[in-house]
Amino acid sequence: MHDLKPIAEKIREADAILIGASNGLSITEGLHLFADNAAFDKLFGDFKRKYGLGCLLQGMAAHWPSEEEKWAFWARLIHHYCGQYQPTPVMKDLKAIVGEKDYFVITSNGEGHFELCGFDPSKIYEIEGNWLTMQCARPCHDTRYPSLEVAQKISAAEQGGRVPTELVPRCPKCGGPMDIHMGAGQRMIPDTAAQAQFQNFLKTYHGKKLVVLELGIGWRNQLIKAPMMRLVAREPNANYVTINLGEIYIADNIKEKSFGLDGRLDELLPALRSACERIEQQDLC
Incomplete structure (x- = not known):
């Protein structure tokens, strides 16, 4: 059983959340690009x-x-x-975890589900198009x-x-x-506006408390995972949370500021949401 309280505390303290998402999130939602199912x-x-x-x-x-x-x-x-x-439970849990905090989404998924779930299109960079x-x-x-x-x-x-x-x-x-x-x-025409918005987000939160929340990204991913780990390495107040089923990879130079959760997104995100809500309730007491 994962202890999610330390992660929930980092999220509560964060100035902003950077979400990275790839195939694992799509698969959880029932969209499997690679499957003959x-x-x-x-x-x-x-x-x-x-x-x-x-x-x-x-x-x-x-x-x-x-x-x-x-x-x-x-x-x-x-x-x-x-x-x-229709917005899925896993996406509703993610929205609840983010809450009122500023955020940015960088994803290699192209089906537009973040936008369709109400995430601000100006805070989404679909790196491989949509x-x-x-x-x-x-x-x-x-x-x-x-x-x-x-x-x-x-x-x-x-x-x-x-x-x-x-x-x-x-x-x-x-x-x-x-x-x-x-x-x-x-x-493919590059989305230069989204690239600029992403760079502006990174500039805004440089040196501040940033949680990088990575969802369903395998260790080979050089488009999102590798740059995110490099970002965490150079940002002194950034923390890295990676959730993936059956495969957790965290670079050695960021291990002390990272959390790896091996499991299903549709089980771990609702649990993390509950942990965040418990901490919020404690703050109100």
Whole structure:
């Protein structure tokens, strides 16, 4: 059994919380990009049989025979995981843990669930793009456009794994094809605004009490985990909390200011929320 009181105390004392999230959080919410499971079969069984897709990620990276088929896949994906999404208990627990504190979210997840759960979009950096925006596939310019309503409309019109040609999104400037922001690969337009907001957050809390709360990130992750550990190492008043199932890695140079929780997010986050609430009640007494 983990003793969560010391972590809850660090959160109570913190000036701000930096949340890092990757696949482990998505999987907890029932969205598994890498799995050929019952959920994938139910949603994309026809694509699996026709194209040999083995998981969602393969569909996201596929070279589709036509724009009509590409958008049938993406529209169905976005309609199901974004349009029909309801905030999950694990995300509600996370919001409660953050409470009224300032925060920033950096994530390699692209399904937009932080924003859909009410986290401030100006405090989220989706480092590998997201499903809720689209861009010119070339790209001829760097504007990103909302995709959710478009995907909902296309999904309703899809038949037999294709969408009507007249509904295929086209670039408003060059008339060429569009890509979902996260599906643009090497041509993905960087989110410079979010990058700047993240740097501003780090500048604001430099030297202050910062809790880095890392959710479902494996030890190989060089996009989020490695930079976060380096941040904790150079920030004298930062503490590092990593929660992951079956694999906890903490660099030696930050071990004395770190906590590693090996377990399920949907069990540990509600427990951590309760520990935070108990400390809050003690403060009020």
